[in-house]
Amino acid sequence: MSSASASEPKTGEILPDWVRPIVKESLSERAYRELRVALMRGQLRPDTRLRLRPMSARFGISATPMREALLRLVSEKALALDARGSVVVPRLALDQLLEIRAIRTDLEGRAAAAAIASPAAEIDALEAIHAQISQCHASRDFARAVNLNTEFHLSLCRLGGMPILYEIVELLWVRCGPILSHLYDDGVPDWEPHPHRRVIDALRHGDSDAARDAVREDIERGGSGLFAHVRASPAG
Amino acid sequence: MSSASASEPKTGEILPDWVRPIVKESLSERAYRELRVALMRGQLRPDTRLRLRPMSARFGISATPMREALLRLVSEKALALDARGSVVVPRLALDQLLEIRAIRTDLEGRAAAAAIASPAAEIDALEAIHAQISQCHASRDFARAVNLNTEFHLSLCRLGGMPILYEIVELLWVRCGPILSHLYDDGVPDWEPHPHRRVIDALRHGDSDAARDAVREDIERGGSGLFAHVRASPAG
DNA sequence: GTGTGTAATTTGTTATAACAAATATCTGAC
DNA sequence: GTCAGATATTTGTTATAACAAATTACACAC
Numbered sequence: 001m002s003s004a005s006a007s008e009p010k011t012g013e014i015l016p017d018w019v020r021p022i023v024k025e026s027l028s029e030r031a032y033r034e035l036r037v038a039l040m041r042g043q044l045r046p047d048t049r050l051r052l053r054p055m056s057a058r059f060g061i062s063a064t065p066m067r068e069a070l071l072r073l074v075s076e077k078a079l080a081l082d083a084r085g086s087v088v089v090p091r092l093a094l095d096q097l098l099e100i101r102a103i104r105t106d107l108e109g110r111a112a113a114a115a116i117a118s119p120a121a122e123i124d125a126l127e128a129i130h131a132q133i134s135q136c137h138a139s140r141d142f143a144r145a146v147n148l149n150t151e152f153h154l155s156l157c158r159l160g161g162m163p164i165l166y167e168i169v170e171l172l173w174v175r176c177g178p179i180l181s182h183l184y185d186d187g188v189p190d191w192e193p194h195p196h197r198r199v200i201d202a203l204r205h206g207d208s209d210a211a212r213d214a215v216r217e218d219i220e221r222g223g224s225g226l227f228a229h230v231r232a233s234p235a236g
Numbered sequence: 237m238s239s240a241s242a243s244e245p246k247t248g249e250i251l252p253d254w255v256r257p258i259v260k261e262s263l264s265e266r267a268y269r270e271l272r273v274a275l276m277r278g279q280l281r282p283d284t285r286l287r288l289r290p291m292s293a294r295f296g297i298s299a300t301p302m303r304e305a306l307l308r309l310v311s312e313k314a315l316a317l318d319a320r321g322s323v324v325v326p327r328l329a330l331d332q333l334l335e336i337r338a339i340r341t342d343l344e345g346r347a348a349a350a351a352i353a354s355p356a357a358e359i360d361a362l363e364a365i366h367a368q369i370s371q372c373h374a375s376r377d378f379a380r381a382v383n384l385n386t387e388f389h390l391s392l393c394r395l396g397g398m399p400i401l402y403e404i405v406e407l408l409w410v411r412c413g414p415i416l417s418h419l420y421d422d423g424v425p426d427w428e429p430h431p432h433r434r435v436i437d438a439l440r441h442g443d444s445d446a447a448r449d450a451v452r453e454d455i456e457r458g459g460s461g462l463f464a465h466v467r468a469s470p471a472g
Numbered sequence: 473g474t475g476t477g478t479a480a481t482t483t484g485t486t487a488t489a490a491c492a493a494a495t496a497t498c499t500g501a502c
Numbered sequence: 503g504t505c506a507g508a509t510a511t512t513t514g515t516t517a518t519a520a521c522a523a524a525t526t527a528c529a530c531a532c
Binding site: 262263264297298299300301320 | 484485486487488493494495
């Protein structure tokens with residue numbers, strides 16, 4: 001799927017938008033995709049067991065494509081296998097959360113630096129997302145703020161024009177999905193200016209170093225609410 | 237598999253070494269692993285088609301686990317699907333090779349910096365690998381040099397103690413596997429001192445910045461032989 | 473009540489079969 | 503020889519069944 005899939009409309013379409021590439025999606029891919037967005041939206045709680053046959057019944061498909069979808073997410077480590085071989089929603093360990101943050105620092109930082117080449121319209125779109133985030137903060141709609149924050153980071157990452165890097169980062173976000181809903185458990189940070197704003201300004205000024213540093217700071221200082229929902233790392 | 241698998245013996249084992257954790261490996265996992273090492277060793281040429289039933293016959297298993305193994309490698313982008321849905325060994329595009337190199341710069345650099353905490357024995361092991369590489373250069377055994385070079389980088393990466401980062405980097409190496417055998421097509425670089433050596437020295441001195449910079453330089457200056465075997469990047 | 477054994481069910485895994493679409497092979501006309 | 507068309511085979515996909523191992527349910531003793 002991937003590169004030929006619906007992920008990147010990208011090229012300026014002349015055709016009316018009901019003309020879209022025929023994507024013949026297999027049953028396993030559809031199940032995969034649905035489970036993936038459910039994960040990213042925090043709709044699957046850690047330790048939830050996803051048994052094969054009940055799941056395939058819920059999706060109205062047979063065991064074979066269901067298993068393919070589940071195993072694919074396992075291979076991406078968005079899901080995991082317990083001792084029995086059952087698929088479960090994994091619980092992040094502290095080590096893992098810290099490591100993911102460090103990797104995101106590198107990769108999202110690089111993407112942000114590369115994003116200074118973006119057309120102004122794309123930067124405007126980024127700013128629009130952040131404006132919505134600010135609104136959600138004001139109205140204390142944290143559930144939506146979480147999803148918008150994810151969208152901000154992934155959109156920025158996409159602007160970097162590095163598809164391989166983007167997919168890696170996206171996988172890292174999926175892995176954090178099950179605990180992302182607790183992002184604001186510590187309350188709304190009162191940074192002034194908000195790092196997102198600094199990113200946007202840096203992009204507008206073509207300052208790649210500033211863009212990189214701003215994202216890095218956003219990653220490093222944010223997300224404190226997640227740590228409470230993380231498993232103490234195993235002894236080893 | 238991964239975290240519970242055989243990848244990390246790690247903890248100082250007291251038990252005799254014939255006592256090893258019983259790994260009940262499913263048929264699909266075995267096929268997956270074999271294909272993966274074949275890829276990493278460059279034994280599968282780009283554009284090779286891996287048809288489902290012939291492959292399952294070759295492995296002596298049925299189509300179901302064979303398909304699982306193939307689709308898993310597809311999801312890791314170590315393999316790809318052509319228009320027909322057949323699994324093929326992908327041909328890297330120039331953009332992709334450049335992007336992989338950039339990402340490796342970040343991630344292997346971070347791992348190298350983190351590796352300064354490694355015990356001396358591990359650094360010795362790294363040095364031993366590089367010594368073998370030098371021997372291969374002298375005897376012009378490039379096939380082995382390629383594999384040893386991979387081993388050097390992955391071992392260094394493992395020393396960083398960041399398992400998530402390690403797996404990402406390993407996937408990037410697998411993706412380069414099919415063209416890796418051409419690493420020395422441009423001849424043996426006559427860098428003095430070899431960046432590997434600078435890495436080792438930096439680790440011994442606990443100089444994380446130097447370690448990071450040395451790996452980065454190794455990545456950025458090396459691998460020129462690969463570019464001839466890369467597909468011109470698609471227009472978009 | 474608590475425990476213990478057995479039976480029934482459910483689990484993941486693998487093999488096999490059915491299906492449509494695509495590919496390959498063959499046949500025959502010219 | 504070349505080309506057209508029909509047939510046969512092979513392709514990926516999905517469903518179903520068979521299997522062993524694990525889990526659960528349940529009945530019965532104490």
